[in-house]
Amino acid sequence: MKVKYIVFTTALVLLLSVYFLNGNTLNRNSQIKQSNEQTLPQNPLNGRIVFEQKGCIDCHSINGYGGKTAPDFGKQNFFGSDYDLISAMWNHSPQMLKQIGDKNINKQNLSEKDFRSLRYFLNFLRYLSVNGNISNGKILFNKMNCIQCHSVGKLNTKKISLNKMSVYASPLYLAQVMWNHAAKMQNMQRQSGIKIPVFKGNDFSDLSAYLESISPNGKKEKVYMSPGNPLKGEGLFKSKKCYYCHEQKHIGPDLTKYNFNKSVTEIAGMMWDHASSMDAAMTKYKISYPEFKNDEMANLISYLYFKNQSKVPGSIEEGKNLISGKGCISCHSQGNSYNAPVINKIGPFNNADSFFSELWNHLPMMEKTSYAKGKTLPKLMPSDVKSLYLYFNRKNR
Ligand code: HEC
Ligand code: HEC
Ligand code: HEC
Ligand code: HEC
Known part of the structure; x- marks a missing residue:
């Protein structure tokens, strides 16, 4: 693990060396909270550590460095911002979880902080331009x-x-x-x-x-x-x-x-x-x-x-509709047999990343029910995730 980490970091630093780097920039805190919920990272590249530690690197690569069984984020232009990452991960989770099972990898839970770092990092790849010719x-x-x-x-x-x-x-x-x-x-x-x-x-x-x-x-x-x-x-x-x-x-x-x-x-x-x-x-x-x-x-x-990251639309109203539309209610109702909290007891969340982490972390549990089996997992578009988030964070309950 340690050795692999060093190799990856070295490769990445070489790769991105078009611009950087002095050691200091790598170690600063990743972000500071701003007013109006908008956060700006201090060092978007910190997420590369999470990318490695959480095993994304086992399947995904960045410009050829890393696993070969999943899309290469340097090449395939996944440049998600705010609500895009969780949406893409959720929608691709049947395949991802299947590979995790096949390869006997432990599925990693992601904390709020992990999500934030990963978002900034993957998003930043678009920014770093290629080596000159x-x-x-x-x-x-x-x-x-x-x-x-x-x-x-x-x-x-x-x-x-x-x-x-x-x-x-x-x-x-x-x-x-x-x-x-x-x-x-x-x-x-x-x-x-x-x-x-x-x-x-x-x-x-x-x-x-x-x-x-x-x-x-x-x-x-x-x-x-x-x-x-x-x-x-x-x-x-x-x-x-x-x-x-x-x-x-x-x-x-x-x-x-x-x-x-x-x-x-x-x-x-x-x-x-x-x-x-x-x-x-x-x-x-x-x-x-x-x-x-x-x-x-x-x-x-x-x-x-x-x-100017894409501003995803969404509303509390829409979130309310999605609770039944996306089948969340099938588990999150009064007296359910899954031990799932009832809808009205969920939230509010400190920020969107903590909501993303809850959603992501309970996917394997869902896998065990018919809900998430293969193609039956409902798709969640970025605007859906935003609406659900707004709904769980609504003021009047
Ligand atoms: C066991 C292998 C595996 C691991 C580990 C894994 N993924 Fe994936 N991931 C995949 C596969 C396979 C796909 C493509 C699935 C498909 O096509 O439906 C994918 C797709 C994705 C996509 C959608 C890409 C796109 O082009 O839209 C994102 C985003 C993603 N993964 C993020 C992550 C992150 C972040 C991590 C680490 C926390 C991670 N993945 C860990 C196998 C994995
Ligand atoms: C019409 C003449 C002209 C053209 C064409 C021109 N430059 Fe310049 N360039 C200058 C002048 C004048 C300066 C200022 C020198 C100074 O301040 O002492 C300068 C300064 C520079 C400097 C700063 C040099 C230093 O040592 O600080 C760079 C770098 C530069 N130019 C690159 C380019 C590039 C690349 C191109 C082509 C895309 C280009 N220039 C086209 C006239 C030109
Ligand atoms: C005195 C006013 C003024 C200041 C100060 C100024 N800008 Fe501008 N900026 C303009 C105007 C006017 C235009 C449109 C120019 C044109 O149409 O060619 C412009 C155009 C631009 C564009 C190009 C937009 C396009 O259409 O592609 C960018 C990017 C930009 N500014 C960034 C900056 C940044 C960054 C700074 C601070 C370092 C800055 N500007 C400072 C007046 C200003
Ligand atoms: C298969 C049953 C099932 C389905 C379907 C389901 N959940 Fe859950 N959910 C659970 C269970 C069980 C928990 C309790 C936490 C855990 O064990 O993962 C939970 C926890 C959560 C939490 C964390 C709550 C907290 O306060 O910590 C959120 C948020 C959540 N679910 C949202 C959703 C959304 C949104 C949907 C629909 C897209 C959904 N769930 C669909 C079973 C389900």
Whole structure:
């Protein structure tokens, strides 16, 4: 177990090393409770420990590391947020429980804290973009006109050398430095008539990989960037005046309506592509252009990522209907022979994760009855779980 854990962690750290990591970020607490039930993680990657300890790794893998009998979360795009994870686990539980039985694995109970960590972790996989492609980066360096103003490798007195970029192993670092120089670069671009490059997809990662590969000091000790601390990012969103323009004064578009379910470098690309119009708005409203240092851009972008998680609909009314519609009442009624608490005695729960944990943990018990046998387990969509949760947490009982 111990050895396997070390192997997995090492593999994962290597895998995600595009961005990170210094040891500290791995050990911070995973989240802090916020008002309005919204929580932001401090280190979403902590969930990798639960993923291993609770045996998910025995069947599932992440980009090829781990078990091979269940979907690979790095490849199959399971990027659940709040109510998605429990719903997916519940709906796939007949297969999962069958494999658990076949493999003679102990089914693991999951606590409220486990659920929260797992949610953040699996959700975060979408955010960590893939390793850059060096040859594509080379093509982009020409195509995006970087080469007109910059040199890499051999020095060229007429051009600005990017050789010192090679020690930065994170594409996000490139994005951060470019963001800080956006005004100067774009001025020069306007004057020289060279087209301003637009970033999409993995462009930042590819360019960064190319810069890292070609520069003479490429073998020097690398400087990594943390994957981001959303909680700190929330503070930056206010202190760098993003909040002022985007939420308070509506000078910029309402970012809460955007889909930020993208990789960190794609989000950085969105910011870059609007840098010159933002800069113009800042000049107009006398706001100084925000520069970023250390892990600030990572923190800010991870905040944007977690802030706009899909808002699942649901209502108490619907929850009430589901109690009978999904057959919960067949066990949770007065005088039942299962020792199940009556519906009215259930709840309230401290938070959704503690409800998820109850639901998940009583599945094997359900398996023993016809309720959960194979195909008869009713499906629970994310909105169903939310409605049930709202119902158990209703004020007027
Ligand atoms: C014994 C093997 C096994 C274990 C252990 C296991 N799973 Fe699964 N899991 C599966 C299988 C098999 C499927 C696919 C089932 C299907 O297709 O219906 C699955 C499906 C899923 C899905 C749905 C994936 C999708 O693409 O929608 C999620 C989410 C999931 N598992 C999460 C977990 C988590 C979290 C853990 C650890 C707490 C875990 N699983 C442990 C075998 C396992
Ligand atoms: C029109 C000219 C021009 C183009 C095209 C251009 N840049 Fe720049 N770049 C600049 C200028 C000017 C600076 C600012 C240098 C300074 O502040 O001293 C700069 C700064 C940078 C820096 C910061 C360098 C440092 O050492 O801090 C990076 C990184 C960078 N550019 C990358 C790129 C990439 C990648 C591309 C192509 C996508 C690109 N640039 C395209 C003109 C350009
Ligand atoms: C002075 C006001 C102002 C400030 C401060 C500001 N923005 Fe903007 N932002 C804008 C405007 C205006 C646009 C739209 C620009 C356009 O349409 O090209 C924009 C666009 C964006 C977009 C692109 C949305 C899209 O359509 O793709 C993102 C992302 C963004 N801002 C993030 C931020 C972040 C993060 C900060 C804080 C570091 C910030 N903004 C600070 C005014 C501002
Ligand atoms: C096969 C019988 C059965 C069915 C069907 C069933 N439950 Fe349960 N449930 C139980 C039993 C028994 C318990 C007592 C805890 C335990 O032993 O796991 C329980 C406990 C719970 C708890 C924890 C209660 C507490 O206060 O700790 C919740 C929440 C819950 N069930 C929700 C549901 C929901 C929602 C449904 C319908 C989707 C459902 N159950 C369907 C038998 C069932």
